[in-house]
Amino acid sequence: MSMSLLAAAGLRRMATGVKSRVKLPKTAAAGEVITIKTLITHRMESGQRRDDAGAVIPRSIIHRFTCDFEGEPVVDVQVHPGVSTNPFFAFRARVSRSGVFSFAWYDDDGAVYTDSKAIAVT
Amino acid sequence: MELTRRGMLVSGSATLLALGFPGHLAAEEITTEEAIAAFAKGAPISPGGVTLTLEAVAEDGFRVPVTVAAEGAAALMIVAPENPVPPIALARFGPMAVEQELATRIRLARTQEVMALARMADGTVRQVSQHVDVVVGGCGA
Numbered sequence: 001m002s003m004s005l006l007a008a009a010g011l012r013r014m015a016t017g018v019k020s021r022v023k024l025p026k027t028a029a030a031g032e033v034i035t036i037k038t039l040i041t042h043r044m045e046s047g048q049r050r051d052d053a054g055a056v057i058p059r060s061i062i063h064r065f066t067c068d069f070e071g072e073p074v075v076d077v078q079v080h081p082g083v084s085t086n087p088f089f090a091f092r093a094r095v096s097r098s099g100v101f102s103f104a105w106y107d108d109d110g111a112v113y114t115d116s117k118a119i120a121v122t
Numbered sequence: 123m124e125l126t127r128r129g130m131l132v133s134g135s136a137t138l139l140a141l142g143f144p145g146h147l148a149a150e151e152i153t154t155e156e157a158i159a160a161f162a163k164g165a166p167i168s169p170g171g172v173t174l175t176l177e178a179v180a181e182d183g184f185r186v187p188v189t190v191a192a193e194g195a196a197a198l199m200i201v202a203p204e205n206p207v208p209p210i211a212l213a214r215f216g217p218m219a220v221e222q223e224l225a226t227r228i229r230l231a232r233t234q235e236v237m238a239l240a241r242m243a244d245g246t247v248r249q250v251s252q253h254v255d256v257v258v259g260g261c262g263a
Contacts, residue, residue, distance in 0.1 A: 046207070046229070048206045048207075072217065073214075074218045075215055075216065075219055077211055077212065077214075077224070080209050080211065081206075082208075082211070082229050083211055083226060083228055084184060084186075084227040084229055087227075088226055089226050090223075091224050093218045093219055094220045095218075
């Protein structure tokens with residue numbers, strides 16, 4: 001089987017059951033500081049646990065989370081296994097114009113989950 | 123060939139090993155000292171100047187809410203020295219971020235002093251720590 005087919009099958013497989021949620025105001029005044037809250041469903045297998053047979057369960061986590069606004073980085077988080085299941089991140093940003101916030105979660109298995117949310121600034 | 127998630131993981135790992143690429147396995151062995159040294163980049167570390175908000179008693183070590191903030195920081199790091207993997211999260215902020223704050227939920231293996239570090243825009247590094255009693259350890263954190 002070719003690598004591309006394997007990759008395609010793998011990606012489809014990886015994308016199942018992962019849901020992201022992003023919360024930020026739909027509108028804001030120019031210069032206002034807003035709170036952005038994000039959550040993604042992921043078991044964050046730490047690589048420290050063992051199964052019933054005593055074998056180490058391999059690490060499988062979201063290892064990076066990023067938020068950009070129209071291509072400009074807002075926050076870039078390097079994530080280790082100490083972050084809980086269903087990783088939650090919240091942070092603050094000052095908005096000066098309307099645009100779209102883009103979010104990305106990078107999985108150990110190679111998958112990248114993305115989400116986006118627009119804000120209208122008046 | 124049957125495609126399974128396990129199969130994909132095994133073949134993926136084997137490929138990485140074959141390429142001599144240690145992947146995340148090497149990163150798992152970072153100690154608290156190494157994580158702090160890499161973060162500080164040689165700058166002296168002074169106490170205070172970072173806000174670390176977390177409960178003094180964590181009932182459930184699998185899920186401990188934490189907020190770390192330092193106005194004007196370029197980056198923030200949370201470290202749990204008694205965890206199997208001490209570094210927990212490292213946030214770098216872009217120009218749109220203000221109040222430089224990160225809230226998340228972390229695993230704590232046992233009672234310990236959780237540390238928060240901030241690398242300020244001028245390169246100086248600040249550090250605070252807070253004692254947390256962990257009732258049920260997030261074992262395997």
